[in-house]
Amino acid sequence: xxxxxxxxxxxxxxxxxxxxxxxxxxxxxxxxxxxxxxxxxxxxxxxxxxxxxxxxxxxxxxxxxxxxxxxxxxxxxxxxxxxxxxxxxxxxxxxxxxxxxxxxxxxxxxxxxxxxx
Amino acid sequence: xxxxxxxxxxxxxxxxxxxxxxxxxxxxxxxxxxxxxxxxxxxxxxxxxxxxxxxxxxxxxxxxxxxxxxxxxxxxxxxxxxxxxxxxxxxxxxxxxxxxxxxxxxxxxxxxxxx
Numbered sequence: 386x387x388x389x390x391x392x393x394x395x396x397x398x399x400x401x402x403x404x405x406x407x408x409x410x411x412x413x414x415x416x417x418x419x420x421x422x423x424x425x426x427x428x429x430x431x432x433x434x435x436x437x438x439x440x441x442x443x444x445x446x447x448x449x450x451x452x453x454x455x456x457x458x459x460x461x462x463x464x465x466x467x468x469x470x471x472x473x474x475x476x477x478x479x480x481x482x483x484x485x486x487x488x489x490x491x492x493x494x495x496x497x498x499x500x501x502x
Numbered sequence: 503x504x505x506x507x508x509x510x511x512x513x514x515x516x517x518x519x520x521x522x523x524x525x526x527x528x529x530x531x532x533x534x535x536x537x538x539x540x541x542x543x544x545x546x547x548x549x550x551x552x553x554x555x556x557x558x559x560x561x562x563x564x565x566x567x568x569x570x571x572x573x574x575x576x577x578x579x580x581x582x583x584x585x586x587x588x589x590x591x592x593x594x595x596x597x598x599x600x601x602x603x604x605x606x607x608x609x610x611x612x613x614x615x616x617x
Contacts, residue, residue, distance in 0.1 A: 389544075419605070428506075428593055428608040429545070475544050488533065488597075489558060490606060492544030 387412045387480050391493035398466045399501050406461040406496045408476030415481040418459040419490065420450055423473040432474075435459060446470070466500045473497050504528060506609035508594050514615045515584055522580045523612045527596030534577050535595040535606060536569055538562065545593055551577060552599060584616045 388411045398404045410416055417436055421429040433444025440452045450461045461474060474497075477490040507526045515521050527534050532553050537545035548567070549559045553574040563569075566584075571577040581588055591611040597604035
C-alpha cells in the first residue's frame with residue numbers, strides 16, 4: 386500500500402521569505418513523487434516530479450523539491466515566496482511496481498499556503 | 503486550449519437522480535483517470551483506462567458508479583441514484599503511455615452538489 390502525509394494543514398510565510406511545504410510518503414517499492422497546486426475552484430496543476438536521479442528536482446514557477454530516501458520525504462521549497470503562490474498544495478506518490486493499480490496516484494490531504502504581503 | 507476538459511463544470515441534482523459527466527483528455531494521451539475530491543481532502547482515485555480498456559477500479563467505485571471510454575478518446579462517468587454523500591469535485595486526468603513514469607494532467611473538475 387502507498388500513502389502520503391502532509392503534516393501541516395496550513396503554512397504562512399511572508400512575501401520574499403523562503404517557503405517549505407512538507408511531505409512524507411510510504412511505498413512498497415521505489416516511489417514516484419509529485420507535487421501539484423490547486424487554486425480555488427480549479428483542477429490540479431502539475432509542478433514537478435521525482436522519478437530517479439538527482440535528489441533535487443526543479444519545477445515550474447521557481448519551485449523545487451528535495452527527495453530524501455532515508456527520511457522518506459519530498460519537501461517542496463521555493464527561495465522567495467510570492468503572494469501569487471498562495472494556494473493549496475498536494476503531494477502525491479505512486480509505487481514503481483508495475484502490477485495492477487500501479488498507475489493510481491495517492492494524494493496527501495493538502496497544505497494551504499498563505500503568503501502574506 | 504489543448505488541456506483536459508470536463509463538462510459540465512457544475513451540476514446540481516436532487517437525491518435519487520442520475521448524472522453523467524464527460525472528460526476529454528489531451529488528444530495524444532491514451533491513459534485516462536477519474537478521481538473524486540471532497541472538501542478538505544486530497545483527490546482519491548476512482549478508476550483508470552488505457553485506451554478503451556478499464557484496467558483498475560477503486561473500492562470507492564460502488565455499483566452505482568460506471569465509467570466508459572468507448573473509443574479510447576473521451577470518457578463518461580455516470581452516477582445512478584445519487585446520494586448526498588456523492589457531493590464532491592470529480593476530477594479527470596490523462597497521461598501518455600510512453601514510460602511508466604508518465605505525468606497525469608488534470609482537468610478543471612466537475613463539482614457535483616446533491617440536494
